[in-house]
Amino acid sequence: MANFLDSKTQTYNDLIGNGKIYKVPRFQRDYSWSEEYWEDLWFDILSLEEEPVHYMGYLVFQTKDNEEFEIIDGQQRLTTLSLFSLALIKNIQDLIDENIDSENNKKRITALRNQFLGYTDPASLIPTSKLFLNKNNNDFYQSYPLCIRTPKNIRILKKSEKLIWGAFEYFYKRIKEEFKTKMSGLELANYLNKKVARNLVFTVINVENELNAYKVFETLNARGVKLSTTDLLKNYLFSIVAKRSSTELDQAERQWTSINTDLGNTDFPTYLRHFWNSRNKLVRKQSLFKEIKKQVQSAEQVFALLNELEDLAPIYVSFSNPTDSSWNKEQTKHLQTLKLFRIVQCYPLLISAFQKLEKNQITNLLKDCVTISFRYNIVSGLNPNSMEDVYNKTAIKVFQEQFKTSTDIFTETKALYVDDETFRNNFSTKIISTKRSKKLVQYILIGIENQIGESNFDFLTLSNNITIEHILPENPLENWEETFSIEEQENYIYRIGNYTLLESKKNNLCATKNFEEKSKIYETSKFHLSSKKTDFAEWNPDTLRERQNQMAKIATTVWKINYA
Structure with missing residues (x-):
């Protein structure tokens, strides 16, 4: 010690x-x-x-x-x-x-x-x-x-x-x-x-040395004490360049400033690790500095690293803020969806894809990443850390140009694709609170609505007129206890099957009315989820589960990779 x-x-x-x-x-x-x-x-x-x-x-x-x-x-x-x-x-x-x-x-x-x-x-x-x-x-x-x-x-x-x-x-x-x-x-x-x-x-x-300092930083950061691992890396890289000339040191300084300016509030160590894992064997954050020291030992290697980091920084930032001209409308929608999911494990793959794939293949890849993430993370709740290994291996093959199409890529990423039956079963019992994840619930309901109504609503540009209606109200009156006990109310209010889409004024009319009164309002809605998919004599745990099972079957066709 x-x-x-x-x-x-x-x-x-x-x-x-x-x-x-x-x-x-x-x-x-x-x-x-x-x-x-x-x-x-x-x-x-x-x-x-x-x-x-x-x-x-x-x-x-x-x-x-x-x-x-x-x-x-x-x-x-x-x-x-x-x-x-x-x-x-x-x-x-x-x-x-x-x-x-x-x-x-x-x-x-x-x-x-x-x-x-x-x-x-x-x-x-x-x-x-x-x-x-x-x-x-x-x-x-x-x-x-x-x-x-x-x-x-x-x-x-x-x-x-x-x-x-x-x-x-x-x-x-x-x-x-x-x-x-x-x-x-x-x-x-x-x-x-x-x-x-x-x-x-x-x-x-x-x-005694930079490597030990980096380990200390990672240990303290894990405990919530934020230390500047970025400075430690900068010191190491610049110390190599400084041995050659002050002119090159000034150039390295300019590039370093440019990278951090482009990143803005984006975490530099996370960017560096995602970049590194887009072309090298998977490295966890605690080993990143050690790997860089092992592979970057000359001024030429430092500048090769800085050049790529500088070139790709704006693209990396746009993954979570896709507003620039790098992305078309459909790609922007998929990136915004990944942001909604809070999924970043696929970023190394996206870095390689941006450099190596044709634009139409990037669109397909983004759509597939959304589908995989929805099935794997959002609905099935599987361990996101397990995704890193698969995405890393895939990113390397894309970077080495072994994979050139989204179909090629899926031969590797299909290990993350939850099969239809498992996905349907998980969706059938899924609970997502609108208090914490309202936008996510809207996204799911819009996806199902577009499928059954053959409509084209965009969850990113929803007007205030499109609202989430809780069929069993969030704050039900005593009359609801006839069909949902107090315990059942707690278990079912935030089930996906209890949600529907409704125009704002009609939602206000529903309030805490009983189901019979609500049904008459649902019938007048332009949304098929309300007018066609709430056709039950009463609303109780059994009919709620039945409706959610129906929604699960539809979801299986919405979030699906066709070459799976």
């Missing part, structure tokens, strides 16, 4: 108040905290007046000698705490400028700098830092905040430099306001040294 990681709890004073150096890897993302995060930290610090300690979360460092540490995760917090310390020192400097306890305050500044920021060279009087930022931010940090120098023209600073300076000014003003009635060098020094530094607590994890 010692070779893997070392974990311990440390105060900010334990962490920074020693002779150790902390460095942000040169390729890690720039400083990005804005006022929202500065304010959160400020309130965390203020909370120390009421609580003995405040927990600040995990920090992950990589070290080989226990003297110099690379910050794998935690640079935003450590940088901001450093800026807080500098802002506090600036307030003490103001007292010196006002000739208030000057000699003692000069000593306090020296002591605080040595403790939390670094020492000042006695000859050049230039501060030497305990904290070094990345290649884009370090020069600015060392030249301005660390030296408490104001930039000549803040407007021309880079975005991250403006944020660094903004954080310094934010804490400078907050500290001045907080101590306006008790401003003294002694109070300020004690606040940083005794209150803040000794009562902010971190869980510190030290690892």
Whole structure:
């Protein structure tokens, strides 16, 4: 275990108040905290007046000698705490400028700098830092905040430099306001040294290499602690390119920014894994970094990876937001349906298909993915993780051009296609709550309605006039207890067989009426599900099940792959 990681709890004073150096890897993302995060930290610090300690979360460092540490995760917090310390020192400097306890305050500044920021060279009087930022931010940090120098023209600073300076000014003003009635060098020094530094607590994890760091990230992410595995990968890839030239490093930086801009809110590690699995043997997320390190070891390989990731990022995003010109109307409908199902296991296959298949074959494939997912996931509720292996093997064959048609692809994916009898049986007893999945219920009812009524309603563009009617009402009156006991009501209200489509005004008329009264309204509906498929003398568990069995038979013909 010692070779893997070392974990311990440390105060900010334990962490920074020693002779150790902390460095942000040169390729890690720039400083990005804005006022929202500065304010959160400020309130965390203020909370120390009421609580003995405040927990600040995990920090992950990589070290080989226990003297110099690379910050794998935690640079935003450590940088901001450093800026807080500098802002506090600036307030003490103001007292010196006002000739208030000057000699003692000069000593306090020296002591605080040595403790939390670094020492000042006695000859050049230039501060030497305990904290070094990345290649884009370090020069600015060392030249301005660390030296408490104001930039000549803040407007021309880079975005991250403006944020660094903004954080310094934010804490400078907050500290001045907080101590306006008790401003003294002694109070300020004690606040940083005794209150803040000794009562902010971190869980510190030290690892020996990037692979161990990645394993730590995955473990913590699984526990709900979100760490930046993306930064770790970026550091690895850029470290390879940096060995060649700064020009190529700039190119890699441009491509990395482009990829993340295109992805927007889409999770980068998930995209990377889906891309990787579209052409390589299946890799689970906990092994992805290891596989990339194994296969990407030269600058040429880095750029080959970045080129493809950059080219495909907009397409990947459009899988879950298919609004661009890459997709026709029918393809858009199928992608929107997969989004409704919350199905992403087929994305590696779709990546390969987009690159290798003709457009009409992509349309067929998308339709098949919808049908497979509806039978496998939505109705049968089978384990989605089992789909990954099948889709991975299929994606590789598509990428290698062994499969060129949707029919070819189905020879592999048919393992996921639930047979008619099993599907019909599962559909016959399916419960889907309209409280949680109203759009999904609409989709199912529209699919059946289009089949029996030979209509062409589009669930994506349903008007407000098309509503879901609960034949047994969601909130039934006592008269319904004659046909459904209280227990039966709970079991049957959200059965698919209890749903029908109805015009909005007619739905309002139905309300909680009894079935005999509702039937007369159903007869006038334009929807066959209501006018033709509710023709029962009464509505009870038996007739509900009978209707759902009928719907199951129809569903078997709606969600069907014809070459199965």
